[in-house]
Structures are given as C-alpha cells and as structure tokens.
Amino acid sequence: MMRAIRSAAAILAILLPSHSQAEIARIRGGEHDEFTRIVIEAASLGQWKLGKEGRGYAFRTEDLPDGYDLSKAFDKIPKSRIRSLWQDKETGALRMDIGCTCHAIAFEVRPGIVAIDVRNGPAPSGSEFERPFEPDDPVKGSQPSQYPAVPIIAAPVIRPPKVSPAAGVEQKPSYNWLEIAGFGLPSEPSVSDEDASDEVRFLLNPLRDSLLRQISLGIVEGVVVPGALAELPAAAKSPLAEAPGVRIANGEMPGIRAGTDRSPGPNLTADGKPCLPDHMTDIGAWLPDQAPLTALSNLRTNLLTEFDQPVVEKVLEAARVNIALGFGAEARQILTLLPVEEAAQRPALYDLSYLVDLEPGPRGAFSGMESCDSYAALWAILALATAGSERSATAPDTAAVTRSFSALSQDLRRHLAPVLVSYFMAQGDETTARRLRDAVLRVPGPTGQQVQLMDAGIELATGNAYAAADIAEEVLADPGVSAAEAAILRAESAFGADRLVPPDLAAQLSALTAELRGTDGYSRIRRAEVLTLAMSGDFRAAFDHLPEAPDAVGDLWELASVAAPDEILLTEALKVSVPPRGKPKVNREVAQRLLRFGFAQEALHWLGPADGLEAEADRMLAAEAALAIRDARLAVRVLAGLAGTKADDLRARAAIQLGNANAAAAIFLASGDTRRALRAEFWAGDWSYIADQDAAGLSPAAAMVLSSSADGASEGMLARGTRLAGESETARDAIVELMQAVPGQFP
Structure with a gap:
C-alpha cells in the first residue's frame, strides 16, 4: 500500500508543474501614431490588473511568472511615451514609467496575451485603470478595456494540440509568417520536422502552404518556370536543418524589395516601413476642374447634414482642395469638423496642411520617408526644411523629389521652391537645387521676388557672386516684403566678389535690423550689416556690432587684417582672448601686424599653439616672434625641418641668442653669406679666420x-x-x- 502511494506521489510530481517550471513572460512593443502598445505573452497569465502608480502604471497577474523577458520590448518602439519597463522584485509587478501626457488602457486579446496601450492625452473620466495600484490587493478578475479591442494579428493563429508533459514535446506557438510583415505576434517554432511527433508535425503546414502559394504566384508572373517532374533528392543535412525556426519572406523584410514590372515590390523606407501611397500625397491630383473660387464655394455648401452632422467624404474633399490650392490654415479649419476618431486616422492630411504653409507638420507623418520613390519624398524633405533639420537620416530620393515638385501647381512651385532650394544648397546638393529652380523658372509669367532671390542664392553659393549682386540690386530697387533678404544677399555677394557696396546699403541694413530684432532672421541681417560697415571702411562700428553677429567673426577679421587702421586693429586684436580659427591666412596677417608694432607675445597667441603650426609661413613668423621675446629654444623648435635662406637666418640668430656664435657662423657660411659669417666669427673671437680673410681693417x-x-x-x-x-x-x-x-x- 505504501509503495503504491509513493508511486502515485511520484507521478503527480511529474505531471504537476513546479515553481522551477514557471514560465518567463515575453514582452513585445509596437508603435502607432496615436498610441504605443506593449504585449505581454505567457502560457497562462490568469487574472490580472493594471493601476496607476506615481508617474506611470503597474501590472500584476494572479499567476506570477518567474520574470519578464524585456530584451525585445524596445526593439520597435521609441522611448517617447514609455520611458522604461522593469519588474519589482518585491511584489513581482511589471512597472512602467510614462514620459508624456498619456494614459494607459489594457485588454485581454485571448487567454495568455494581454495588451497595454499608452495613448495620447488625458485618461477618460472614470477610467478604472487610473485607480491607485495596491500590490497587496488580490487580483479578482480581468479588467475590461474601455476601448474596442483592436486585433493584434491579421490571421488566426494555429496552435498545436494540447500535449501532456509526459509526451516529452515542449509546447510552442505555431509558425506565423504574417509576423514578418508586421501583422502578428512573434512566433518561435523550435520543433524540427525530423524530431517532431505526429501530433506536432502539422505545425509546418502553414509554411508549406505559404511556399506553395508563393511558387504558384511566381509561375503566374513568369518568374518561376516549372521543370520536368522528377523524384526529388533527400533533404541535405546542414547546420541550418536543426535551427530553432525558419523564416521565408518575399519582400516583406526591411530593406528588401522584390517584384516584377507587372507586379512591383512594395515601396518601403530605409528602415522597412511602408511609404504613404500616392493617392494620399499627390496634391496636384486634388486640384478642382472649376475656377478655385467657384470650387471652394460649392465644397462648403455640403459639409454638414440637416442635423449638423459632418459628411466625412465632403469634409475630406474640401480639405484636400484647400491644400492643393495652398490654403493650409483653411484646410485645418475644415478638418476640425471631423469626428475625433476619424481625424486621428488622417495624420498625413493634417501635416500636409501645415507643410503648404511652410510650417513643420506636428504629427510627423512623413518621418523617414525622404528615401521613398513617391510623392512622400517631397513632403518628407519639406518637413525637414521647415523644421530646420540639418540633414536627413537617410539619403533622399532626389529624383522622386524633383519629379513630385514638377507635378505641383505653378503657384505652389513658386511658393515652396525657396525653402526647398535653400535646404538642398545647405546640404551641398547643387544639382537638385538647380533642377528645382529650373522647374520654377519654366513657369510662364513673372516669377516674383522670392523666386528671384532664390535664384540669387544659388548663383552666390555656386561662386557667381556678380550675378547674385545684379539680381539683389534689381529686387532692392522695389523691395517690398523681400527687402531684408535682398539686402542680405547684396551684402553677401559683395563680400564674395569685389567687396564694393552701395553707399546707402549700410543705412538700409541698419533700419531693417531694428525691424527684425527678436526674429529668427535677426542674426543673418546683423551679420550683413557688420560686413557692409567693414566693406564701407567703418571698422569701428563693425566691431561694435560684432557681439550680435557671431557668424561674422572670421569674415570681419579677414577684412580688418588687410584694411583696418592700425589703431583699431591693435585695439581689437589685443582684446581677443580666443582668436578665430578656420582661416590661418587671416590669423597670420593679424600676427604680422602685431609683430610689426612690437607685440610679439600677442602675435604668437594669434598664430596658435606652436606645436600645431603646419604652414611654413606661420612657422617662420612664430620663430621671428619667439626671437623677439628672446625665446631662442622655441624658435629652434618651430624651425625644425625648414630649409632656405630665411630659415637659416632665423636659426643662426637663435644660435647667437643661445651664445653659440661659432654655430651661427657655420650656418652663415653654409648658406654662402660670408659677410654675416665674418661678423659671427668676430663675436666668437676667431682671429685666425678673420686674419685669413681680406677684410679691410x-x-x-x-x-x-x-x-x-x-x-x-x-x-x-x-x-x-x-x-x-x-x-x-x-x-x-x-x-x-x-x-x-x-x-x-x-x-
């Protein structure tokens, strides 16, 4: 009897899961425009609860897992909404730190899978997930979601049959090829076909079905040609045959594009996200057939029904037409009529309404799409340009940008061109900038001052300063709202050419500077004023305004080093604690003038560290300044490796300062300067040498x-x-x- 009880106890110990067999819950993340989703997956989570705790939330289950696998939690999501995730070792709860004005909801997708959404904005009134989280409270039941559960996957998940632990086969989720396209939860098929039991062998059926469908599609497209029927050889043995799982994709993976002329591959960004389709971004196709005023009037008549309910399609159509005509603010006003849930699905339309007004899109709908081969590339570049971004994360598809720009209406091309051209010029892409400019100049009729100034900017950036000056002069004759930009370009073109400015340009810039104080363009116009004052000869006023134009420091010293009066240059140069870098020739000119007036130590300061001098002229000047302050060793160090008469002369002078007149005489003799060699020998007292020379006296x-x-x-x-x-x-x-x-x- 006791033997039977012990046997039964042993069987129960095998069949019942122990604490050591507890499962690690896996955490996955997904990013959406309006929310960030965290998915918690385990074989059995049991009852669970989610509650508010400090700056974030805490999640706890009835059947506490051994731990949470957070290794892939942030693979697909940024840390903008969810800053961090960690497990509290004392209570076992999963804690979440929130870094935005957001709220969290949770719902159970199916047994063993709970999704937590962190959504933008404050929590709705009465949300049960905002209740304080108490770790000691018992978990009484699953909390229902306050929103309709959004399906996590796009296809039913095939699960293996229930297998008892005694069967010796570990139960795993099924192969799910939809996960590769981003529609499903990750799967981990780890049972090989060779080792699987008959009950689990069906797990590979979805893979076989997928392969058959793809091969059939390839035959229809003409990519795959079926061969003669023959008996296939046995599967080759390789290390991959026993890999944990197999994934096969035909263009869904990031960075891969597969297709034919009849069935092109997907248009993806550099990180594998789909590009917005053309029907959502081709605003040229939204232009009405009627006159703009008539079309706008007709569109506004049918926006609401008799009960003041918006007609979604009419609202969207009116917004698109306004955007196509360049009325971004009006389009946003119309979009406010949409229901909240409908408006949330239109981030691209909202961003387009800002971009046509040359304002950055707040929703980032075109982020990362500058590499797309579609209209989305144009709007992604415009979003970067209006936001002031220096460089895109990926190489832009400039062909798609120019093609999409040429498809815009004439008015929009003139309106958007200056910003786009300036952006590409700043990136050093003169080819694309010229193509965009040419697309505007081909438009019949007057181009307008903004386009003229854009053309002047290209001429200036490509080295044709005289042509830029002529265009700026033409605009300045009747400036209007473009007066500031025209005056800036006139000053910059003069600095890049002959440095001759009109006598009244400094006064114009002074008046415009007062008007633009406190704006984004203030530093640019103050720089132009500083350069104009210097080119006009008023260096005193130019240096007085220099603190407000830090971008002009190097250029002002370039002008002052050759043209400023001695008293002004010396006064300003002696005040500089850190000389400007980047223009060694300018620093050398200033140092030469300082040394000429006896400021040898200050001349060395302007030249920079002696060990870092590379140009021969700088090293010669540094040696001369070092000898002036009787630092012969420094002079010898900076002259090392230099040859020539001047270097020998400085080296001999250093030897005399060090008391070695014989060495100085040898240097003079080696260079053929017998007269100076005779003087050095006289100082050295070498009477035998002097007696042998034919030197009178x-x-x-x-x-x-x-x-x-x-x-x-x-x-x-x-x-x-x-x-x-x-x-x-x-x-x-x-x-x-x-x-x-x-x-x-x-x-």
Whole structure:
C-alpha cells in the first residue's frame, strides 16, 4: 500500500508543474501614431490588473511568472511615451514609467496575451485603470478595456494540440509568417520536422502552404518556370536543418524589395516601413476642374447634414482642395469638423496642411520617408526644411523629389521652391537645387521676388557672386516684403566678389535690423550689416556690432587684417582672448601686424599653439616672434625641418641668442653669406679666420693679435726701442683703420 502511494506521489510530481517550471513572460512593443502598445505573452497569465502608480502604471497577474523577458520590448518602439519597463522584485509587478501626457488602457486579446496601450492625452473620466495600484490587493478578475479591442494579428493563429508533459514535446506557438510583415505576434517554432511527433508535425503546414502559394504566384508572373517532374533528392543535412525556426519572406523584410514590372515590390523606407501611397500625397491630383473660387464655394455648401452632422467624404474633399490650392490654415479649419476618431486616422492630411504653409507638420507623418520613390519624398524633405533639420537620416530620393515638385501647381512651385532650394544648397546638393529652380523658372509669367532671390542664392553659393549682386540690386530697387533678404544677399555677394557696396546699403541694413530684432532672421541681417560697415571702411562700428553677429567673426577679421587702421586693429586684436580659427591666412596677417608694432607675445597667441603650426609661413613668423621675446629654444623648435635662406637666418640668430656664435657662423657660411659669417666669427673671437680673410681693417687687426713678439735677447736697447715704436705706429694705424671699417662691415 505504501509503495503504491509513493508511486502515485511520484507521478503527480511529474505531471504537476513546479515553481522551477514557471514560465518567463515575453514582452513585445509596437508603435502607432496615436498610441504605443506593449504585449505581454505567457502560457497562462490568469487574472490580472493594471493601476496607476506615481508617474506611470503597474501590472500584476494572479499567476506570477518567474520574470519578464524585456530584451525585445524596445526593439520597435521609441522611448517617447514609455520611458522604461522593469519588474519589482518585491511584489513581482511589471512597472512602467510614462514620459508624456498619456494614459494607459489594457485588454485581454485571448487567454495568455494581454495588451497595454499608452495613448495620447488625458485618461477618460472614470477610467478604472487610473485607480491607485495596491500590490497587496488580490487580483479578482480581468479588467475590461474601455476601448474596442483592436486585433493584434491579421490571421488566426494555429496552435498545436494540447500535449501532456509526459509526451516529452515542449509546447510552442505555431509558425506565423504574417509576423514578418508586421501583422502578428512573434512566433518561435523550435520543433524540427525530423524530431517532431505526429501530433506536432502539422505545425509546418502553414509554411508549406505559404511556399506553395508563393511558387504558384511566381509561375503566374513568369518568374518561376516549372521543370520536368522528377523524384526529388533527400533533404541535405546542414547546420541550418536543426535551427530553432525558419523564416521565408518575399519582400516583406526591411530593406528588401522584390517584384516584377507587372507586379512591383512594395515601396518601403530605409528602415522597412511602408511609404504613404500616392493617392494620399499627390496634391496636384486634388486640384478642382472649376475656377478655385467657384470650387471652394460649392465644397462648403455640403459639409454638414440637416442635423449638423459632418459628411466625412465632403469634409475630406474640401480639405484636400484647400491644400492643393495652398490654403493650409483653411484646410485645418475644415478638418476640425471631423469626428475625433476619424481625424486621428488622417495624420498625413493634417501635416500636409501645415507643410503648404511652410510650417513643420506636428504629427510627423512623413518621418523617414525622404528615401521613398513617391510623392512622400517631397513632403518628407519639406518637413525637414521647415523644421530646420540639418540633414536627413537617410539619403533622399532626389529624383522622386524633383519629379513630385514638377507635378505641383505653378503657384505652389513658386511658393515652396525657396525653402526647398535653400535646404538642398545647405546640404551641398547643387544639382537638385538647380533642377528645382529650373522647374520654377519654366513657369510662364513673372516669377516674383522670392523666386528671384532664390535664384540669387544659388548663383552666390555656386561662386557667381556678380550675378547674385545684379539680381539683389534689381529686387532692392522695389523691395517690398523681400527687402531684408535682398539686402542680405547684396551684402553677401559683395563680400564674395569685389567687396564694393552701395553707399546707402549700410543705412538700409541698419533700419531693417531694428525691424527684425527678436526674429529668427535677426542674426543673418546683423551679420550683413557688420560686413557692409567693414566693406564701407567703418571698422569701428563693425566691431561694435560684432557681439550680435557671431557668424561674422572670421569674415570681419579677414577684412580688418588687410584694411583696418592700425589703431583699431591693435585695439581689437589685443582684446581677443580666443582668436578665430578656420582661416590661418587671416590669423597670420593679424600676427604680422602685431609683430610689426612690437607685440610679439600677442602675435604668437594669434598664430596658435606652436606645436600645431603646419604652414611654413606661420612657422617662420612664430620663430621671428619667439626671437623677439628672446625665446631662442622655441624658435629652434618651430624651425625644425625648414630649409632656405630665411630659415637659416632665423636659426643662426637663435644660435647667437643661445651664445653659440661659432654655430651661427657655420650656418652663415653654409648658406654662402660670408659677410654675416665674418661678423659671427668676430663675436666668437676667431682671429685666425678673420686674419685669413681680406677684410679691410679687420684682417690686419686680427693679424696683430696673432703675431708673437720677437725675441729681444739679441737686440740692443736702441734696436728694441726702434722696433716697439714702429709696432706702436702700426697698431695705431690698424686701430684707426679698424674703427673706420667696422661701421661699414657691421651696419
């Protein structure tokens, strides 16, 4: 009897799941325009609850899993709505930190799968998910969703039959090829066909069905040609045969496009998202056949029914026509008539209403679509340009941009061209900028001042400053609202050409600067004023305004280094704590003028660190300044590797400062400068060398120093006196000759 009880207990221990067999709940995320979705999946979650906690929410289930697998939670979602996810070790709850003005709802898709949506805006009144989360409260039941449950997958999921643990086969979700296209939950088929039991073998049927459908479609399209019927060989053994799962895609994966001329592949962004179709972005096709005023009047008559209920199709049609005509604000006003749920499905239409007004789209409907081969590329680039973005994340499809731009109406082309052209010029894409400009200039009739100034900007950026100046002068003759831009282009074109400005341009810019103070264009017009003042010769006023035009620092010093009066240049240069970089020639000019007036240390400061000097002219100037402050070692260091007469001269001067006149003489002799070598030898006291030279005054005096007195032992007193008198007379003559020769030898 006891043996039977022990056997039964052993069987129950095998059949009943233990704590060590508890499942890890998997977490997946998905991003949508209006909400971010978190999906929690486990074999059995049991009863669950979601509640408010601090800045976020907390989720807890009746059957607590061993843990939550968060490794792929943020693979497909940003951290804009959900900042972080973590499991509380004490209570086992899944906690969520919210980083926006959002609210969360939850619903059960099916047993074992719970979805949590973090939606924009405040929570609806009475939401049960806003109740404070109490970890100790018992989980009494699943909380119902306050919104209709949105299906997570687009096809029924095939689940394997229930298999007892004793069968030895681990139960896994079925193969789901729809997940590859982004429509379903991830699946993990890990049972190989060879090792699976008869009950589980059917899991590969969806894969086989999918392959047969795709092969059949390929035969119809002419891509696949069926061969003769023959017995297929046995499947080859390879490491992939026992892989955890198999995924086969025909163009659905990010970055892959497969198709034929009759059935082109999907139009995808660089990160694999679908591009918006042309019927949603081709606003040229929305233009009415009637006169614009008549069409707008007719469209406004049927927007509402007799009970003031909006007619969705009529509202959308009216908004599209307004956008096509360039009336973005009016289109947004009409779109306010849509019900909230209907309006939420039109982010592209809302963004287009802003973009035609040259304002950034708030909903980001075209984000990342600059690489699309469709109209969406044009609007994605315009969104970047209006938002002030410096560069797109992916390479734009410029062919699609120019093609889509040419399809716009004449008025919209003139309206949008300046912004688009400026954006591409800033990116260095002159080819696309010129194509867009040409598409505008082909339009019959007057182009308008904005287009003229756009053309001037292209000419200036491509090096034709004189043509840009002529266009700017023409606009300035009758400026209107374009006065500021025309004056800026006139100043910039003068700086890029002959640097001659009209006498009244500085006064015009001063008046416009006062008008634009506090606007986005203030720094540009202040820069133009600073440059104009400098080119007019008023460097004092130019430097006074420089703090408000930081972009003009380098260019102003370029003008001042060659044309500013000495007193102004010295005053301003000595005040600069960090000299401008990027224009070594300008810094060299300023340093030369400083050194000329004796400011050697300041000249070195303008040249920059001595070890970083590369240009030969900069190194020569630095060595000269170092010698001026008697830092001979610095001079020798910066001259290392330089050759030439000037470098040798500076190197010899450094040797003399270091007390090595012999080395200086050797340098002079090597360079062939015998005159300076003679002077160095004189300083070194090398009388033998000087005596051998034919130097008037110097050589006789050196010879006298070297001559030894004759032995006077055999001389009589009278002979010795006569000799000394003669030597004295010779020495006196030599000294007189030496004194006369030195000024000529060493001026």
